[in-house]
Amino acid sequence: xxxxxxxxxxxxxxxxxxxxxxxxxxxxxxxxxxxxxxxxxxxxxxxxxxxxxxxxxxxxxxxxxxxxxxxxxxxxxxxxxxxxxxxxxxxxxxxxxxxxxxxxxxxxxxxxxxxxxxxxxxxxxxxxxxxxxxxxxxxxxxxxxxxxxxxxxxxxxxxxxxxxxxxxxxxxxxxxxxxxxxxxxxxxxxxxxxxxxxxxxxxxxxxxxxxxxxxxxxxxxxxxxxxxxxxxxxxxxxxxxxxxxxxxxxxxxxxxxxxxxxxxxxxxxxxxxxxxxxxxxxxxxxxxxxxxxxxxxxxxxxxxxxxxxxxxxxxxxxxxxxxxxxxxxxxxxxxxxxxxxxxxxxxxxxxxxxxxxxxxxxxxxxxxxxxxxxxxxxxxxxxxxxxxxxxxxxxxxxxxxxxxxxxxxxxxxxxxxxxxxxxxxxxxxxxxxxx
Ligand code: XMP
Numbered sequence: 001x002x003x004x005x006x007x008x009x010x011x012x013x014x015x016x017x018x019x020x021x022x023x024x025x026x027x028x029x030x031x032x033x034x035x036x037x038x039x040x041x042x043x044x045x046x047x048x049x050x051x052x053x054x055x056x057x058x059x060x061x062x063x064x065x066x067x068x069x070x071x072x073x074x075x076x077x078x079x080x081x082x083x084x085x086x087x088x089x090x091x092x093x094x095x096x097x098x099x100x101x102x103x104x105x106x107x108x109x110x111x112x113x114x115x116x117x118x119x120x121x122x123x124x125x126x127x128x129x130x131x132x133x134x135x136x137x138x139x140x141x142x143x144x145x146x147x148x149x150x151x152x153x154x155x156x157x158x159x160x161x162x163x164x165x166x167x168x169x170x171x172x173x174x175x176x177x178x179x180x181x182x183x184x185x186x187x188x189x190x191x192x193x194x195x196x197x198x199x200x201x202x203x204x205x206x207x208x209x210x211x212x213x214x215x216x217x218x219x220x221x222x223x224x225x226x227x228x229x230x231x232x233x234x235x236x237x238x239x240x241x242x243x244x245x246x247x248x249x250x251x252x253x254x255x256x257x258x259x260x261x262x263x264x265x266x267x268x269x270x271x272x273x274x275x276x277x278x279x280x281x282x283x284x285x286x287x288x289x290x291x292x293x294x295x296x297x298x299x300x301x302x303x304x305x306x307x308x309x310x311x312x313x314x315x316x317x318x319x320x321x322x323x324x325x326x327x328x329x330x331x332x333x334x335x336x337x338x339x340x341x342x343x344x345x346x347x348x349x350x351x352x353x354x355x356x357x358x359x360x361x362x363x364x365x366x367x368x369x370x371x372x373x374x375x376x377x378x379x380x381x382x383x384x385x386x387x388x389x390x391x392x393x394x395x396x397x398x399x400x401x402x403x404x405x406x407x408x409x410x411x412x413x414x415x416x417x418x419x420x421x422x423x424x425x426x427x428x429x430x431x432x433x434x435x
Pocket of ligand 1: 221312313314315316356390427430431432433434435
């Protein structure tokens with residue numbers, strides 16, 4: 001193991017992640033574990049240097065007081081307790097200081113003076129440790145990965161290829177609702193640059209025929225989600241000797257899906273998934289990383305910047321931006337106008353500034369005039385928003401000349417479109433996506 005570690009034990013405090021991040025900011029790796037983790041398990045972690053028991057008022061869950069295993073106090077591992085019993089701990093406090101500098105002084109004194117940890121947390125060491133762990137877990141067996149081309153699955157692929165090469169089998173399902181050139185780029189990067197064992201499945205026709213005449217947004221989502229699992233499962237059953245399934249689960253997915261002591265915020269599409277009879281064991285090498293760390297890991301592994309800094313893209317893809325019942329004509333209008341928006345945003349430097357930006361094509365037409373004749377065609381709506389957590393969002397106030405250039409190009413280059421609008425609505429009352 002290349003890096004020392006401080007474990008934060010979760011007793012229901014909502015600042016666990018802040019503490020873990022503050023420790024990492026001091027250069028020491030930190031993981032959060034459930035309060036009832038076995039002491040033996042902690043003792044078997046070769047790089048563990050100290051433990052923070054993070055309680056506070058919340059160490060009562062559902063009316064029951066929770067506690068760590070009592071042997072922990074005599075395990076010899078340095079312990080800092082916050083808001084908890086002060087029994088035999090190296091350091092103990094009633095609460096965390098609100099002032100960031102004071103918090104850092106406290107953490108420094110525990111981590112470096114008391115635990116004698118080294119500040120050796122960096123991406124190179126993280127990757128080295130993961131390579132060792134992946135090889136140990138997987139041995140000579142094969143691992144399957146659904147490679148969407150999103151940041152998380154791409155970083156998992158790059159990491160696993162470095163660890164086990166062709167033992168990783170990547171499956172990329174093109175559901176026909178990807179952005180322009182997106183699937184082609186996944187194939188280009190992973191087959192050509194990484195020499196990956198990659199199965200490309202063009203399931204566009206299958207998805208589009210299942211979605212024909214379906215206009216309800218949630219129904220569309222369900223069809224896309226279920227069909228995705230079916231296609232992936234069919235591919236998995238064709239392969240032999242696969243024992244492991246790799247997933248791009250990252251730490252915020254776990255927190256949002258609820259831990260033993262933290263309440264469920266929302267169920268996340270990465271957690272759960274395939275039918276149980278496939279019986280895969282999971283490989284989740286990004287489990288303890290935050291999003292910015294996942295991106296740093298991707299860069300360190302040589303992934304192109306456009307992949308690592310990609311804006312969020314919903315699982316159902318352009319399917320929820322081609323409003324109502326999807327038609328090929330309107331789907332192409334979404335894809336082409338989106339590509340123009342991406343290009344122009346990149347030229348104006350807005351791609352690094354705006355959190356999410358895309359186009360939407362509704363399922364109604366309006367009257368216009370083209371080549372001196374009446375036209376009856378679709379509008380394109382531009383949406384560009386900024387947010388921290390996607391729960392609320394504000395619109396980006398784009399300069400007129402940029403908006404006018406984008407409008408001009410869309411009207412000239414995208415067939416079946418005669419009007420461009422800019423969506424000014426914040427979330428709430430609107431949502432980020434239109435469906
Ligand atoms: P809303 O529209 O709810 O979107 O304001 C918030 C964020 O979530 C993304 N989004 C989805 N992501 N599957 C996903 O994986 C979905 O069905 C889905 N719907 C919305 C959206 O792009 C935005 O970033």
